[in-house]
Amino acid sequence: MNLTVNGVEHSVGSPALTPLLAVLREELGVLGCKAGCWQGGCGACTVLVGGQPRRSCLVPVGALDGAEITTVEGLGTPERLAPVQAAFHQNYASQCGYCTPGMLIAAHAYLEGGGTDDRAAIQEALAGHICRCTGYVKILEAVGTAARGDAAELERNLEVGEEPPVEIKGSPA
Amino acid sequence: MKAVGARIPRYDGVAHVTGRTVYVDDVRIPNTLWAKALRSPHHHAGIVRVDTAKAEAMRGVRAVVTHTDVPKNVYGHLEALGIPADEPLLAEDQVRYKGQPVAVVAAEDEATAQAAVDAIEVEWEERPTLLDIRKAFDPDAPQIHHWGNWYPHFEGEMDRRQIRRGDIDRAFEQADTIVQGVYRPAAIEHVPLETQVCQVVPEASGRLTIYTCTQALYFSMGVVATHLQVPLNRLKLVGGTVGGGFGGKVDTATETMTSLLALKAGRPVKWRWTREEEFLCSSTRAPWHMEIADAVSTDGWILGRKMLTLHDSGAYARFSPYGLTKHSFHHSGAYTIPNVHFDGYVVFTNRVPTTAMRGFGVTSVSFAVETHMSRIANLLGLDPFELRLKNANRIGDTTPNGVVLTDPSTVPTIQAIADAIGHELKAEYRTMTPDPRAGDLLPEHLVAQVGDPK
Amino acid sequence: MTAAAPEVLLPTSLQEAVQAFGDGAGVTVVAGGTILLPALTYGRLKPGRALMLSKSGLDTITRENGMIRLGAMLPVAALADGPEPLASAARNVADIEIRAQGTVGGNLCAPPGVSAPRGDLQGPLLALGAHVRSAGPGGERTEPVESFLADHQSRLALEISFEEPSASGYARVDRPHAHTYTTLAVSVARAADGTVRIAATGAGPRGVRLPSAEAQAGDPEAAGRAALADVTLQDDALASAWYRERTLPVLVRRALTQLVENTG
Numbered sequence: 001m002n003l004t005v006n007g008v009e010h011s012v013g014s015p016a017l018t019p020l021l022a023v024l025r026e027e028l029g030v031l032g033c034k035a036g037c038w039q040g041g042c043g044a045c046t047v048l049v050g051g052q053p054r055r056s057c058l059v060p061v062g063a064l065d066g067a068e069i070t071t072v073e074g075l076g077t078p079e080r081l082a083p084v085q086a087a088f089h090q091n092y093a094s095q096c097g098y099c100t101p102g103m104l105i106a107a108h109a110y111l112e113g114g115g116t117d118d119r120a121a122i123q124e125a126l127a128g129h130i131c132r133c134t135g136y137v138k139i140l141e142a143v144g145t146a147a148r149g150d151a152a153e154l155e156r157n158l159e160v161g162e163e164p165p166v167e168i169k170g171s172p173a
Numbered sequence: 174m175k176a177v178g179a180r181i182p183r184y185d186g187v188a189h190v191t192g193r194t195v196y197v198d199d200v201r202i203p204n205t206l207w208a209k210a211l212r213s214p215h216h217h218a219g220i221v222r223v224d225t226a227k228a229e230a231m232r233g234v235r236a237v238v239t240h241t242d243v244p245k246n247v248y249g250h251l252e253a254l255g256i257p258a259d260e261p262l263l264a265e266d267q268v269r270y271k272g273q274p275v276a277v278v279a280a281e282d283e284a285t286a287q288a289a290v291d292a293i294e295v296e297w298e299e300r301p302t303l304l305d306i307r308k309a310f311d312p313d314a315p316q317i318h319h320w321g322n323w324y325p326h327f328e329g330e331m332d333r334r335q336i337r338r339g340d341i342d343r344a345f346e347q348a349d350t351i352v353q354g355v356y357r358p359a360a361i362e363h364v365p366l367e368t369q370v371c372q373v374v375p376e377a378s379g380r381l382t383i384y385t386c387t388q389a390l391y392f393s394m395g396v397v398a399t400h401l402q403v404p405l406n407r408l409k410l411v412g413g414t415v416g417g418g419f420g421g422k423v424d425t426a427t428e429t430m431t432s433l434l435a436l437k438a439g440r441p442v443k444w445r446w447t448r449e450e451e452f453l454c455s456s457t458r459a460p461w462h463m464e465i466a467d468a469v470s471t472d473g474w475i476l477g478r479k480m481l482t483l484h485d486s487g488a489y490a491r492f493s494p495y496g497l498t499k500h501s502f503h504h505s506g507a508y509t510i511p512n513v514h515f516d517g518y519v520v521f522t523n524r525v526p527t528t529a530m531r532g533f534g535v536t537s538v539s540f541a542v543e544t545h546m547s548r549i550a551n552l553l554g555l556d557p558f559e560l561r562l563k564n565a566n567r568i569g570d571t572t573p574n575g576v577v578l579t580d581p582s583t584v585p586t587i588q589a590i591a592d593a594i595g596h597e598l599k600a601e602y603r604t605m606t607p608d609p610r611a612g613d614l615l616p617e618h619l620v621a622q623v624g625d626p627k
Numbered sequence: 628m629t630a631a632a633p634e635v636l637l638p639t640s641l642q643e644a645v646q647a648f649g650d651g652a653g654v655t656v657v658a659g660g661t662i663l664l665p666a667l668t669y670g671r672l673k674p675g676r677a678l679m680l681s682k683s684g685l686d687t688i689t690r691e692n693g694m695i696r697l698g699a700m701l702p703v704a705a706l707a708d709g710p711e712p713l714a715s716a717a718r719n720v721a722d723i724e725i726r727a728q729g730t731v732g733g734n735l736c737a738p739p740g741v742s743a744p745r746g747d748l749q750g751p752l753l754a755l756g757a758h759v760r761s762a763g764p765g766g767e768r769t770e771p772v773e774s775f776l777a778d779h780q781s782r783l784a785l786e787i788s789f790e791e792p793s794a795s796g797y798a799r800v801d802r803p804h805a806h807t808y809t810t811l812a813v814s815v816a817r818a819a820d821g822t823v824r825i826a827a828t829g830a831g832p833r834g835v836r837l838p839s840a841e842a843q844a845g846d847p848e849a850a851g852r853a854a855l856a857d858v859t860l861q862d863d864a865l866a867s868a869w870y871r872e873r874t875l876p877v878l879v880r881r882a883l884t885q886l887v888e889n890t891g
Contacts, residue, residue, distance in 0.1 A: 015632040017657070017677055019664055031199045032192025034416070036366045037448035039665040041806060044366055046724060053724050058664045060657060062635055063681035072192035085190040089182065097189030098366040098416035104190060106724070127805035128722030132366055132417045287670060449669065 001065040005030055006074030016062025020054075021045045023061045024071065032072040032101050036130070043129030046102040047071045053109040055128075072101035075108055084108050087146035088139070095133035103129050107143045117144035185414060194414050197370040198445055200384045205372065206235050206279040208434055208444035209286035211293050212454060213268035213275060216523040217317055219298035220266055220275065227292040228278055233285040236438035237293075239276045240265045243433065244402035250392075250425065251492055257326055259318070260489035260526065262400055262429055267300075269317060269488035270525050272454035279434040279442045306462055306483045306520040317488070317523055324486065324494055324519035332518070334501040338573045339512030341468075344477025348468030352549045356465070356541035360485070361458040362451075363530055367416020369455060370445040371427040373435040381435065382409045385428050388418040396425040397432055420529035424456050424491070459493065459527035460485040461537040465545045468512070473553060473560045477512035480504050482538070486519045487526035493519045496527075496534035502574050503535055506542035507583040508564040513573045558591045562602045569609045581607050633674040637682055641785065644683040645762040651781040654678050658700060658733035661725055662745070678783075685732070685785060693791045693819065699732025699784040703748070706731065712751040712797035712814040712882075716828070719812075720747050722805040732784040735759070735772070739832030742864035743808035749776060749834025751797070753826035754814035757789035776833050792816035796885030798878040800829075800866070810865045813837075813854075813878040815844075815886045825850070825882070829865075830858040830875060840879050847883035851876030 003012050005028060014023045019038070024030040024047070033056055036044035040055040047056045048070035076082035081089065084107050094100040103126060110125035122143045131139060188194040225237045240246045240263040249258030264275045276293055280286035301315035308314050309322040316322060325332040345351065372384040387393040390412045398405050415422060427444045435442040446455070461484055468477040482500060486493035497517050504515045532539075546564075550557035566572075566581035584607045591598050633655070638644040648654055655674035657663055666672040685700035688709075695710060704726035706717035720726050720734070735752065737745040752772045759775040761768060761782035775782065799812035811829040818824070823844040825837040840854035854875055860868035 016635040016637070016679065017633065017664075017667055017674070019668060025198075029201070031201075034196070034366070035198065036368075038668045039448060040661055040721075040725060041448070042366060043722075043724070052727060054728055055661075055724055057668070058659075058661050058725075058728060060660050060664060060679065062637065062679055063657075063660070072190075076191060078187045078191050078193070081187070081190065088190045089186040092183065092186075094183070094186060094189040096366070096417045097185065097194045097414060098196065100189045101192045125723060128724050130364075130366065130806070132364055132419070284670070447669070 001062070003028075003061070003064060003067060003069060005069045006071060012061060014061055017060045018062075019057045020047070020049075020059040020061050020064065020069070021056035024056060024069070030071055030073065033105075034098055034101055036098065041130075042099070043102040043106065043126075044099055046105045046129070048074075048105055048109060051109070051112070053106050070105070072104050075104060082108065083149065084111060084143070084146040087142040091138050091142035091145055093134065093138040093142035099129060099131040099133075103131070103139055107146065110143065111146055115143075115147055117147040119144065122147075196367055196414055196416050197372055197384050197386050198367070198443075200372050202372060202374055202441040202443075205441040205443050206281060206434070206438055207283040207286050208277055208279050208431055208442050209283065209290045210274045210430070210444075210450075211276040211278070211290045211295070213264065213271055213273040213297075215268060215297055215299055216271050216302040216304070217300040217315075218268050219300060220264060220268065221296040221298050222294070223275065223296075224294040225276060227294065228276075228289040231280075231285065231289045231292060233281040234278060234289045235281070235440060236279040236434045236442075237276060237289070238278075238430065238433045238437060239263055242437065243400060243429075245400050248396065248399045249490070250396055251495055254495055255326070255328070256490055256492075256494050259320065260491065268297075270523055272450075272525055273488070274430065277430045277434055277444070279438050279440075302523040304522050304524060306460070306485045306522055309483075309520045309522070318521040320521075322521050324490055324521070327494065327498075334497055334515070334517040336501060336504070336513060336515040336573045339477070341477050341479055341512045341514040344468040344512035345479075347470075348476055349471040350469055350552070351466055352469055352545070352552055353464070353466045354541070354545045354548050356461070356463040356537075356544060358461050358537055358540060360460045360524075360527065361530060363417070363419045363421030363455070363457070364451070365415075365417030365419060365421060368446040368448060368451040369422065369426050370443070371431050372441065372443040373428070373431045374441040375435045375439060380407050380409055381432050382411060383428050383432060384411045384413075386415050386418070386422050387412065387425060387428065388415055388420070388422045392423065393425040393428055397429045400429045401432060401436075419531055420458070420533060421455060424526075424528050426455065454525060456487070456491070456526055456528035458530035458533075459487070459496065459537075461541075463537065463541040465541060467510075467545065467549060469549055469553065471553060473549070473555045473563050475508065475510050475549070475564050477514070478505060478510045479514045480516070482515070482517035483520050484517065484534075484537075485522055485524065485527060487522060487524040489521075489526045490519065491526045492528055492533070493526075496529065499534035500538045502572070503538045504542065505573055506539070506546070507566055507581070507586075508542075508546070508561065509566050509570040510564070510573070515573070556598075558587055558596060558598060559602050561587050562598075562605050565605075566607070567609050568607050583607070634676045635679060636676065637679045639682045639684075641683055641685060644678065644680060644685070645767070645783065645785070647678055648762055648783040650764040651783065656680065656736075656783060658736075659702070659729040661721075661729040662733060662737055680732075686730075690791075694788060695791060696786055696788045697731050698786055699730060699735075701731045702727050703729045703731060703734060706748075710755075710791050711795040712754060712816060713748065715797040715799075716747045716751045716809075716812065716814065719799065719802055719809060731787060735775075735787065736779055736784055740808065740863075744810070744829040744832075744863070744865075745808065746833055747809050747812070747828055750812055750826040750828035751814040751816075752787060752789070753834050753836050754795070754816040754824045755789040755792060756816070756818055756822070756824055757787050759784055760786045760788070773836060790819055793819055793821075794886050794889040796882035796889065798881035798885065800874055800878070808865060811871050811874050811878060813875070813882040815882040817886060817890070823886070825854070825879065827854070827858065827875065827878075830860055830871060832861075837879065840883075844883060844886075847880040847887075850883055851879040854879045 036042035
C-alpha cells in the first residue's frame with residue numbers, strides 16, 4: 001500500500017494492523033512523532049491524516065491506503081517556521097519537547113479549522129495531549145498568539161541583551 | 174549581568190518545534206537488537222530455579238542475561254555517601270517487589286524478545302509480604318530485608334535520623350494544649366512522557382557507547398562501570414535531551430543490563446520500557462507517614478515539637494537514607510522551635526524501590542509542617558499568618574541541626590504573601606523584622622532556650 | 628513493537644463485510660481501532676483473521692420520519708450535535724481526536740473495561756430504546772439493544788436505529804479531564820409513545836436499564852432510590868462501589884428532573 005508523508009510518497013510493507021506510528025518511526029524513519037504510551041492516552045504521537053489530527057498509535061495502517069500524512073516535520077523547517085511553531089518557540093511552550101510535536105499538530109489543525117484565541121476552545125482542541133513539564137499555560141498562550149496572527153509578537157527578536165535587564169540589587173554592574 | 178531579565182531563546186527551541194530534537198529512541202543504529210525483561214510477578218518470593226534454555230534456543234534470540242553474568246551484581250549507588258549496597262542488579266535467590274528484574278533478553282525484534290521472556294521458566298516460592306510501613310515495626314511482621322524491616326546504617330549504626338534539642342517533656346508540661354496531626358502523602362509517579370530507554374553500542378575498541386536518558390550522566394557512568402567492573406574510560410555515555418525526568422531518571426535503570434546484553438551478543442542493543450512498565454516497575458516518589466505533636470500556648474507560641482517520620486523506601490534502600498536525611502533538617506520548617514524531638518525511619522516494604530522526585534525528601538515535610546501550622550492556627554482561633562510570624566526564624570536563631578541563621582527570610586516572605594493577597598495584619602506583625610527577638614516578644618521560659626545550640 | 632500479521636480482510640461494501648464476517652468464528656472486527664490497537668500492541672490479543680470495516684460504507688447517519696439510523700462505523704464525533712442523550716454522552720468520550728476515530732459500533736460492542744467502565748454510548752442507546760441490526764450465525768437480525776448487549780460475541784453490528792425521543796435527560800459524575808473514562812452517568816429518554824426509559828453507564832460491566840427507577844419515573848427522588856435495586860456496583864480504578872451507591876440516586880434524580888424540564 002502507499003502512503004504520502006509530508007508530501008513524499010512511500011510504499012509501505014508493514015502488515016495492515018501495524019499502527020501508523022510504528023510505520024512512520026520504524027519502517028519509514030520519520031521520527032518527529034513520538035511514542036509516549038502506545039495506548040492513545042498521551043497525544044505525543046498525533047499526526048494529521050488527511051488534514052485531521054489522529055493518534056497514530058491507534059490507526060491501523062491498513063485503513064490508510066493512499067492517505068496523506070503530515071507530521072511536525074511537514075509543518076515547517078528551522079529555516080521557515082510555521083506561525084504555530086514560531087509561536088511555541090517565542091512563548092517558551094516547550095521544555096523537554098517530547099509532547100511538542102503532538103501539541104503542534106493539534107494546534108495546527110485547530111487553527112486551520114478557524115480556531116480563535118479563545119482559551120476554552122484551545123483547551124478543548126488540545127485536551128487529549130499531556131505535558132508533564134510546562135503546566136500547559138505557555139502552550140495555550142502560544143496557540144492564542146498564533147491564532148491572533150500577531151506578526152509583531154511572532155517576529156519578536158529574542159537576541160541576548162536586546163531588552164534592558166532587570167536590576168538586581170547588589171549585583172556587579 | 175546582561176542576561177538576567179532578558180528574553181533568551183532556548184537553544185533547543187527550534188529543534189523542539191520542528192521535531193528535530195533527538196531523544197534516545199530516535200538514535201537509530203543498524204543491526205540493533207531489542208531487549209525485554211523477565212520481571213517478578215510476586216511482591217515477595219524466593220527463586221527456586223531459573224531455566225533460560227528455551228529462551229536461549231529460540232530463533233532470533235541473541236543473548237539472555239541473568240545475575241550470573243554480572244561481574245558485580247550488588248552495588249549501592251550511593252556507597253560514596255555511606256549507604257551500603259543491598260540491591261542486586263538482577264535478582265539472585267529472591268525477589269522483593271513485583272516487577273523486580275530477574276533476566277533480560279536481546280532478540281532481533283521486540284516480539285521475539287517478549288516471547289523469549291515468556292519462555293523462561295521460573296520456580297517461585299511465595300513469601301509473606303509487607304506493604305504497610307506502619308506494620309513494619311510489629312513483632313510479628315514478616316522480615317523482608319536482610320537488614321531488618323528498617324534501615325540500620327546511619328552514622329554510628331543508628332537505625333534512624335534522630336534530632337534532639339532542649340527538653341521536650343518540659344515543653345509538653347508547660348503547654349496549654351497539644352496539637353496533633355498525621356500526614357500521609359501517597360506515592361507519586363513521575364510519568365515522564367518519554368519512558369526509560371537506552372541504546373548501547375559495543376565498539377571494536379572494547380568500549381561501550383551508551384545513549385541514555387539518564388538525568389545524571391557521570392553518576393550513571395560510575396554505576397555502570399562498577400557493576401561491569403571496568404575502568405571509566407571503557408564507557409562513553411551520550412546524553413542529550415531527556416523527555417522528562419523529574420528525578421525518576423537517576424536510578425540508572427536500563428544502562429547496565431542493556432550493556433551486558435550488548436557485550437554478550439556483540440551487537441547494539443536498545444531497551445525501551447512500555448508505558449505499563451513505566452507505571453508498574455519504575456521507581457516513584459516515596460509515600461510518607463508523618464506524625465506531629467506540638468506543645469503550644471493559647472497565644473500561639475510553639476514550645477516544642479515531637480515528630481515521627483516513616484519513609485517508605487520500597488524493597489531496597491537506593492537513595493532513601495539520603496532523602497530522609499534531607500527531610501530531617503526541615504522538621505521545624507521556617508520557624509524556631511526551642512524544644513524538638515524528631516525520629517525518622519527508612520522503612521522497607523515489598524514495593525518498587527522509591528527514588529528522588531523534585532524536592533526529594535523535603536516536599537513531604539514542608540507539606541506536613543505547613544499544614545500543621547494552619548491546623549494550630551485553626552484550633553487556637555489565631556490568624557495563620559500571625560502564628561507563623563510569631564514563631565518565624567530570626568537572625569541568630571540556631572536550627573535543631575545546629576545551623577546558625579544569618580539571613581532567614583520567613584518574616585519578609587510571609588508579610589509579602591499577606592500583602593499580595595490583601596490580608597490585613599495587625600500593626601506589630603506588619604512591622605515585624607527578622608532581627609533577633611526582643612525579650613518582651615518571648616515568654617520568659619523560652620528566652621534561655623532559643624539560640625541554644627544544644 | 629511489531630503487530631502480529633493475521634489475515635486481513637478489507638471489504639468494500641456492506642454485503643462484502645457480512646459475507647467476510649460469516650459466522651464470526653475466529654474473526655476480530657477492526658472498527659475505529661481505538662480499543663483494539665493497544666490490545667494488539669501490548670500482545671493481549673493475537674487475531675487470526677481481522678475484518679477491517681473502514682471501507683464498508685457503514686459510516687452513514689440518516690434521519691427519516693423521526694427515525695434515526697446510525698451506521699456502525701459512524702464516528703462518535705458525528706453524534707456530538709445530534710439527538711440527546713446520545714450527544715452529551717458522545718461529547719464526553721475522550722477528546723476530539725479519539726472521538727473522530729472511535730465508532731458507534733465499536734463503543735456499543737466494547738468489551739467490559741478492567742479498570743474503568745467502557746461503552747459510554749450503551750446507556751443512552753438503552754434509554755432511547757434503540758435496536759441493533761447485526762449479521763452473524765442465522766443471518767441478519769434486528770433486536771433491542773438490551774438483548775444485543777447480553778450476547779453479541781458472534782454478531783457483526785451493522786446499524787443502530789431509534790426514534791427521536793420527545794424529551795431526554797443526562798447526568799454524570801464530572802469528568803476532571805479528557806483522559807478520564809465515565810465514572811457513572813444516567814441517561815433518560817421519553818419515547819414518542821410516552822414510555823420513559825432510564826439507563827446507567829458505569830454501574831457494572833456494561834450499560835444497564837434501571838426498570839425499578841422507570842417504575843417510579845414520576846417521582847425523581849423515589850426513582851433515584853429505587854435504581855439501586857437494578858445494579859451490582861463495582862470498585863474500580865475510578866471510584867468505589869460505595870461512591871457509586873451514593874451517586875447513582877442523585878444522577879437518576881437529576882436526569883429525570885431534566886426530562887421534566889425538557890418536556891414541551
